Structures are given as structure tokens and as C-alpha cells.
Amino acid sequence: MSDRIEVVPEWALWGKEPSGLASRVLRCSDGNLNDAGFTRIMQRYSTGTHTDLPQVTLSWARAQDEAYIGMAIQRWTDDRDHTGRKIAMAHYCALPYSRLDRPVSYEAIYHALSEWAPPPEGVTAPALRLPVLRPEAVASRATEHAMGVAALLLTGAPVHIVPSGQVPSYLERLRFLDTVASLLPYGMRTELSAATWVSSTSQSRIRLAFTRHAGKNAHAVRWGVVPSFAELWNTPAHRYAELLAAHADTEDRAAEVVRRLAEQRDSLDWGPGVATQALQLLRAQLQAPEQRIEPPSDAEERFRRAEETLRACEHAVLHNDGFAFHEAVARLQQVQDAPLDEGERSALWNIAVNGGLFSLRPRPGDDHELDRLHEACLRLGFGPTVDRDSLYAVEQDLPSPVSPRLLNIMARMATGDRLTSLAIAIRMRWGLTELLAGLSNMDLAQLAVQQEREDVLKIVYGELCGRAVHDHDTSVQDALDENGFFAGPIARFYPQIYTQYTTLRNLLAAAFGPTLDREQFARIVRFRQYYPPTPALVFAALSLHEAPDAGETLTQAYFRNFLGLPHLPNELRNLMEDALTPRPVPPTGAGTGTGTGGGQGGGKAAEDDEKARKKYREMVAERLSWRGEKNSLLWMATASFTSGLAVASLAWALL
Numbered sequence: 001m002s003d004r005i006e007v008v009p010e011w012a013l014w015g016k017e018p019s020g021l022a023s024r025v026l027r028c029s030d031g032n033l034n035d036a037g038f039t040r041i042m043q044r045y046s047t048g049t050h051t052d053l054p055q056v057t058l059s060w061a062r063a064q065d066e067a068y069i070g071m072a073i074q075r076w077t078d079d080r081d082h083t084g085r086k087i088a089m090a091h092y093c094a095l096p097y098s099r100l101d102r103p104v105s106y107e108a109i110y111h112a113l114s115e116w117a118p119p120p121e122g123v124t125a126p127a128l129r130l131p132v133l134r135p136e137a138v139a140s141r142a143t144e145h146a147m148g149v150a151a152l153l154l155t156g157a158p159v160h161i162v163p164s165g166q167v168p169s170y171l172e173r174l175r176f177l178d179t180v181a182s183l184l185p186y187g188m189r190t191e192l193s194a195a196t197w198v199s200s201t202s203q204s205r206i207r208l209a210f211t212r213h214a215g216k217n218a219h220a221v222r223w224g225v226v227p228s229f230a231e232l233w234n235t236p237a238h239r240y241a242e243l244l245a246a247h248a249d250t251e252d253r254a255a256e257v258v259r260r261l262a263e264q265r266d267s268l269d270w271g272p273g274v275a276t277q278a279l280q281l282l283r284a285q286l287q288a289p290e291q292r293i294e295p296p297s298d299a300e301e302r303f304r305r306a307e308e309t310l311r312a313c314e315h316a317v318l319h320n321d322g323f324a325f326h327e328a329v330a331r332l333q334q335v336q337d338a339p340l341d342e343g344e345r346s347a348l349w350n351i352a353v354n355g356g357l358f359s360l361r362p363r364p365g366d367d368h369e370l371d372r373l374h375e376a377c378l379r380l381g382f383g384p385t386v387d388r389d390s391l392y393a394v395e396q397d398l399p400s401p402v403s404p405r406l407l408n409i410m411a412r413m414a415t416g417d418r419l420t421s422l423a424i425a426i427r428m429r430w431g432l433t434e435l436l437a438g439l440s441n442m443d444l445a446q447l448a449v450q451q452e453r454e455d456v457l458k459i460v461y462g463e464l465c466g467r468a469v470h471d472h473d474t475s476v477q478d479a480l481d482e483n484g485f486f487a488g489p490i491a492r493f494y495p496q497i498y499t500q501y502t503t504l505r506n507l508l509a510a511a512f513g514p515t516l517d518r519e520q521f522a523r524i525v526r527f528r529q530y531y532p533p534t535p536a537l538v539f540a541a542l543s544l545h546e547a548p549d550a551g552e553t554l555t556q557a558y559f560r561n562f563l564g565l566p567h568l569p570n571e572l573r574n575l576m577e578d579a580l581t582p583r584p585v586p587p588t589g590a591g592t593g594t595g596t597g598g599g600q601g602g603g604k605a606a607e608d609d610e611k612a613r614k615k616y617r618e619m620v621a622e623r624l625s626w627r628g629e630k631n632s633l634l635w636m637a638t639a640s641f642t643s644g645l646a647v648a649s650l651a652w653a654l655l
Contacts, residue, residue, distance in 0.1 A: 003300045006127040007099045011118055012038035014072070015089035018079050027118065029125055032063040033094055041070060042092065045206055048199030050074075053088060056174050057206070058106055058181075058194040061094055067190040067267055068094035071109050091118070095128070103133040103186050103262040106178040111311070115354055129347075133182070133262055137308060139255035141179040142248050148227040149208070150183035151241035152219045154275035155232065158207050160198075160214035163223040170196045171315060173210050180208060183244060183257070185264035185281045188274075207270075236275035240282060247286055260285035302338040306348055306380055309335060313373065314355035329373045336376040337384055349381030353397050358406065375409050386413045388420050388450065404428060419443055426456050436463050441479035449483045449531075454493045461486065461503075465510040476511050481523060484531020491534050500536035501543075508540055521545040522557035529565060533558070556580065 012028035012035075023042070025035045033041075045059045059070040072092040079087045093113055112128045119125050152159045161176075168176075173196040181189060194208040200215075214220030221227045229238040248254035264281050268274065309331045316325035340348070352358065357377055360370060382390040391410060395402055407424050414420040422435045436444075441464060448460035468476040480486070487504060494500050512520050524541040525533050533541075542550055563576055 003132045003304060004129050005100065005102050005104065005132065006129050007095050008125055008127045009093040009095050009116075010068070011094070011125060012042070012092045013089065013118060014038070014042045014092055015077070016081060016087050018081055018087065020081070027121075032066055033061065033068070037061070037063055038092065041094075042072070042090070044204075045070075045072070045193055045195070046202065046204055047074075047195045047197060047206065047209070048202045050197045050199070052170075052197075055170055056110060056196045057090075058177065058192065059206075060189070060191050060193060067097040069097055069100070069109075069189055070094040071106070071113060073110065073113055093128070097190055097267070103265070104130045105133045105138070106181060107175055108133070110174060111351075115350055131304065131307070133258075134304070134308075135182075135255040135258035135262065136251070138179055138182045138258050139248075139251040141175060142183060142251075142254040142258065144226045144245055145221075145224060146176065146179045147183055147244040147248065148229070148241050149221055150180045151229075151237045151244065152221070152227055153180070153184070153207060154237040154240055154278055155219070155235075156270065156272070156274065158209070158215060158218040159221060160218040161208075161210045161221050161223055162212070162214055163210065164225075167210075168223070173197070177208060182261065183248075184261065185268055185278055186262045187264050187266045187268040188270065188278070190267040191270045236279045240275065240279045243279070243282055243286070257286070260288070299339075299341075302335065303340060303344045303348075306332075306335045306338060306340070306344075307351065310348060310351045310355065310357075310377075310380075313357060314351070317356065317360060326369065329369055329376070332376040332380075333372060336379040338380075340380070345381050345383070349377070349393075349397070352377040352381065358398055358403075359400070371405065371409060374406055375413070378406075378409065378413060384413070385415075385417065386410050386420065387417055388423055388447070391420060391423055392451070402427070419447055423447060423451055423456060426453075426459055432459065441467065441473065441476050442482065445479040445483040445486075448486060449489060452489070452492070457486065457489050457493060461507065465507060468510045480507070480511055484528055484533070485524060485537055487534040487537040488531055491536065497536050497539075500534070501539045504537050504540035505543055508544055512544070514544065516541060516545040518545070518547065518553055521547075521550070522553055525554050526557045527559065527561035527564075 010029045010031040010033045012033075013026040014023055015026055016023045017026070025038050025042075028035055028038050041059060041061050045057055047055065047057055054073055054075045057072040057074070059072065061068040061070055070092060072090045074088050074090040077087050077089045081087055091113065093109075093116075095109070108131050109128070112130055116126070116128060149159055149161070161173075177194045177196070181192060181194070184192075192208075193206045195204075195206050196210055198204055198206055198209040198211050200211055200213040210223075219227065229235075229241060232238045244257065248257045261282065264285065268277065268281075309328060312328040313325065313332060316322075316328050357373060360373075378386065378390075378394075382393075394406070394410070407428055411421060411424045411428070414424060418435060418438050422432065422439065425432055425435055436459075444460045444463060448457045451457075464476050464479065467473040485504065485507065487500075490500050490503050494503060508516070508524065516524070521541055521544075525538055527533075538554065542554075545553075547553070559576060559580055563573060
């Protein structure tokens with residue numbers, strides 16, 4: 001059985017526009033919960049805006065006979081309101097309880113939402129992929145403090161946690177709320193609300209929250225201090241706390257208690273008798289015979305261990321806990337070479353990137369540990385070796401340029417892959433002579449096109465020109481031909497067309513010599529599906545092929561190859577073949593009419609010919625219009641045809 005479940009959330013963006021006066025629903029999904037429903041939820045569980053964001057609020061809702069578990073993550077945006085104050089935005093997601101066929105933790109929901117973005121207008125929201133609750137991951141946090149808070153909630157009064165001294169991080173507070181919820185029957189989450197922080201002046205209806213000052217009618221519990229039940233002696237809440245403490249006194253036993261409580265999936269009403277009902281459920285679960293739990297597969301266990309260890313690294317960094325960081329990195333090295341599939345590697349890589357593990361700055365004495373962390377993340381994300389695709393993915397995914405430290409690690413992991421080593425060496429400005437000597441012209445040309453970097457293009461351009469001129473290596477021609485003679489990358493990096501022209505002319509002269517014969521010229525300007533010739537390439541080729549029929553050669557070479565386009569509609573193919581078929585052109589004024597000297601006849605013939613052409617154009621336009629919506633390839637072909645005419649026109653203009 002998979003240790004993941006997928007559920008499509010209903011969602012809303014709650015915030016204030018720069019010109020707005022109050023927060024409202026800015027965008028939302030179109031499901032059971034609508035704009036008005038989301039507004040009620042956000043107002044009911046409003047916590048006030050804390051100066052230290054992000055903050056997380058847990059909530060619940062009901063709509064159309066469906067119960068929802070909700071979570072709002074509030075963060076600062078880059079916008080400011082009309083008074084100059086920063087604007088906070090909350091991403092709210094509601095998960096249909098009936099779709100959660102297996103228990104999940106609040107922390108897992110938080111991490112999934114942190115990597116999830118609302119879809120564009122009119123697009124269905126993607127599913128959240130959530131790991132199933134692992135009781136053993138919660139057990140280590142099931143302290144008597146958490147057990148006492150869970151029991152206090154059964155009294156029906158709010159419970160406020162008041163930090164003493166330094167306030168723990170929002171993630172640590174969220175984990176505590178998650179632990180408390182895990183020590184209650186799972187079905188109680190359908191009416192549970194909690195927050196990592198509420199304002200002391202907030203009038204929210206949240207059952208469990210951290211705050212600076214406890215509310216008037218709330219149980220005040222000092223952070224880290226086991227709550228007292230002196231005034232609740234022998235009540236169901238007190239007995240619940242004692243029963244938890246007696247059966248969850250070790251991590252293994254705590255994990256078993258959490259597992260059994262998670263099996264209580266039926267929704268539970270937080271009414272006056274909730275404490276008695278929860279106590280009965282806990283007793284029944286503890287007295288029930290132990291069930292055989294199907295262990296996860298080896299593959300699921302490997303991925304789960306890697307994910308938890310990455311989260312531990314992220315948590316240690318967040319809390320500036322050097323010892324925990326050292327321990328987490330050591331554990332990460334133990335799982336870094338685990339066999340994983342592509343989807344698992346992608347998920348782990350996203351955790352490392354989004355967790356900021358590549359943005360860490362080295363501290364005195366921990367250079368090597370940071371190297372070990374980065375290498376472990378790379379191995380989990382891409383495997384034991386990296387290639388050019390990995391290098392490109394790293395550059396695209398990281399928010400800042402890849403550091404020399406990370407490039408050095410990737411260079412070690414690319415041992416044996418000379419092309420990837422060259423790509424890294426160019427970025428690091430290392431010596432290239434030895435690396436270049438062992439690479440073929442074709443590999444170098446492909447590298448220049450695929451890397452999309454000006455420094456790589458310059459190195460390869462110079463190397464291929466040198467091989468063609470000094471070594472008389474004619475295979476350079478084939479390498480350039482297969483990669484469009486670098487016309488695309490050159491146009492990207494050199495916006496001035498004359499610079500493109502001179503750069504390409506020098507490249508062609510190095511590869512083919514000072515002049516081009518007809519065959520070479522046709523080879524350069526021919527149509528290519530992936531690397532079509534640019535105007536600058538046509539200009540460069542024309543300057544080396546000074547033949548009176550260059551325009552005809554250009555037209556034939558370009559459009560004959562254009563006919564090889566896959567899936568080209570027959571109508572366009574016939575149209576093009578007809579246009580390329582040579583036919584005699586009558587001299588101006590010639591005709592078969594009856595006018596004096598043939599002049600009127602010639603005029604009449606020209607008029608008839610123009611009418612026929614117009615009728616033909618109308619027929620083609622009608623067919624294109626009729627098929628346009630049904631065959632996008634037809635429109636692509638038409639666009640390419642028009643582009644080809646433009647290239648040909650430029651060529652004729654030079655003749």
C-alpha cells in the first residue's frame with residue numbers, strides 16, 4: 001500500500017489590494033465553498049496580523065454535507081497599502097475529510113501547501129500529495145506537556161500557550177499543535193481549530209493557540225510546563241491525561257497510542273459530553289487487540305526516511321541548532337544513494353530547494369559539512385552522477401546563481417562525463433585545453449546550442465573555427481549543419497543583425513572556405529524543423545556565394561526541405577509543389593486576344609490571369625479558415641511558409 005494519498009483542495013487567497021481598505025477573498029476555487037463561505041471561515045478564525053510571518057492557522061468547515069479540514073498560511077507580500085504598510089496574504093486550503101481515506105499530519109499538509117500554488121483562472125487545482133501519518137515521527141514529541149494540553153481541550157474551554165522568554169519558531173509551534181492533535185481521536189479534527197499565534201486582543205473562536213497573554217476564559221499554559229489538573233481532579237479530562245501518561249511513557253508505546261487514536265476516523269462533535277466520549281474511545285482503543293499493520297515497502301521506507309531527514313536539516317537551520325544540523329547531515333549521507341524513482345527524486349529536490357538548504361552561508365569550521373549537505377541533496381535529487389540536464393535544472397531551480405562551491409561538487413560528480421565537465425569548467429573559468437581535446441565536433445556543437453549560455457557559445461565557436469582552419473577538419477561542417485550553424489544562439493546573444501551577420505560569415509568562412517559552391521550554399525540555407533535559418537545566416541551565406549541564380553537556389557533549397565515537414569497537410573504540400581514547378585512566363589504584353597498589335601489581347605490575358613489567381617487565393621483562404629480550428633499543424637505550417645517567404649524576399653533584395 002502506498003504511503004501517500006492525493007486530494008484536490010478547495011482554496012482561496014485572502015488579503016488586501018494595495019488600494020483596498022480591508023481584507024477580502026481575492027480569488028477562490030469554485031466548489032462547495034464559495035466566496036461567501038471562505039469569507040466566513042477567514043473572519044471566524046481571524047488571528048490578527050503578527051509582525052513575524054509566516055503564521056499558520058488550522059480550522060474546519062462544513063458545506064454541502066461535507067466536512068473540511070482547513071489550513072491558512074499567512075505571509076508578507078511585496079505590496080504596500082495606501083498608508084505604506086506591508087500587506088499580508090493568506091493562502092487557505094480546505095481538504096474534504098471524506099477524501100482523506102488515511103490519516104495525515106498537519107505538518108505534512110503545511111509542507112505540501114508551501115510547495116503548492118493556486119492555479120490560474122479557470123484551471124482545476126492540482127492535487128496535494130500527502131504522506132500518511134507516521135506515529136513514530138510524532139512519538140518523540142509526545143511529552144507530558146503535550147498530553148496535558150490535549151486533555152485540557154476536552155473541557156471545551158480554549159487553551160492558550162504562553163511562551164516564557166524567547167518565542168519558539170512558527171514551525172516548532174506548528175509541530176506542537178500537530179502533536180496535541182495526534183493525542184486526540186482523529187475524528188475530532190473535523191471541529192478542531194488552532195493557530196501558531198493569535199493576538200491577545202483577537203476575538204477569534206480558536207480552541208488552541210499560542211499567544212502573548214491568555215484570554216479571559218481560556219486555560220493558560222506556560223510553554224514547556226505540564227499543566228495542572230488541581231481544579232479538574234477526577235474529571236474525564238483529568239482521567240484522559242492520566243491514561244495517556246500511563247500508556248505513552250516510552251516512544252514505542254507513544255507511537256502505538258498515536259496509531260490507535262488515528263484509527264478513530266468518525267467525526268466527533270465537540271459538545272458537552274466530548275470529554276467522556278473521547279475517554280471511552282481511548283480506553284476502547286487501548287484495550288483492543290493489536291492489529292497487524294502492513295509494513296511499508298522498502299522503496300516507500302527509503303523515500304520516507306530521506307524526506308524526514310531533509311525536513312530535519314531544514315528544521316535545524318531554522319532553529320540555528322548546530323548539533324541537530326550535524327546529526328541530520330550525517331543521517332542524510334546514509335540515505336543519499338538510495339535507489340529512487342524520478343518522481344521521488346524530484347520531490348526530494350524540491351524540499352531541499354524550497355527549504356533554503358542551498359542558500360546557507362558557511363560558518364567557521366563547517367565548510368566540509370556544508371559540502372556534505374549539498375552533495376547529499378544533489379545525489380538524492382539526481383542520482384550519484386550529474387549530467388548537462390542536471391546542471392541546467394540546478395541553474396533553473398535555484399533562486400540565485402550557482403555558487404562555486406556547488407559547481408565544484410558537481411564537477412566531482414561529473415567525473416567521466418567530459419561534456420558536463422567542460423560546461424562546469426567554462427563556468428568556473430578553469431583550463432580547457434585538455435577537456436576540449438577529447439571532445440568531438442558534434443558534441444561541442446550540441447553543447448553550444450543546448451546550454452544557452454554566451455560563454456559556452458564563445459568557447460565552442462572559437463574551438464570549431466580553429467579546428468576547421470588549422471586542422472582542416474571537414475567534419476566541422478557536419479557538426480554545424482546538425483545544429484543550425486549556431487544561428488539561433490547567435491541571434492539570442494547578439495541582438496544587432498549586422499553583428500550576427502559578421503559572426504556567422506566568419507564561422508562559414510572558417511568551415512567552408514572563402515566561397516561557397518551551389519551545394520554548400522543550399523546546405524546552409526535549407527529549411528530545418530528545429531534550427532531554421534535566420535535572416536543573418538542567409539545574408540552570411542549569400543555574401544560567400546555570389547552566383548547569378550543565388551535567389552533561385554535559395555528558394556528551392558528552403559522550400560524543398562520545407563516539404564519534408566512531418567504531417568504537412570496535402571493542400572499545402574500541393575500548393576507548394578505547384579509553386580515550385582518551373583513553367584514558362586509569357587513576355588509582357590503577349591496574348592492571344594484580338595486587340596490591335598496584341599496589346600488588348602495581352603491586357604485581357606493579364607486580367608484573366610489575375611482573376612484566376614484571386615479565385616485561387618480565396619479558395620485556399622477558405623480552406624485554411626475551415627480547417628484552422630481543427631488542425632493547428634496547418635496553421636503552424638502556414639506560419640512557417642510565411643516566414644520562409646520573408647527569408648526568400650530578403651535574399652532576392654540583395655541580388
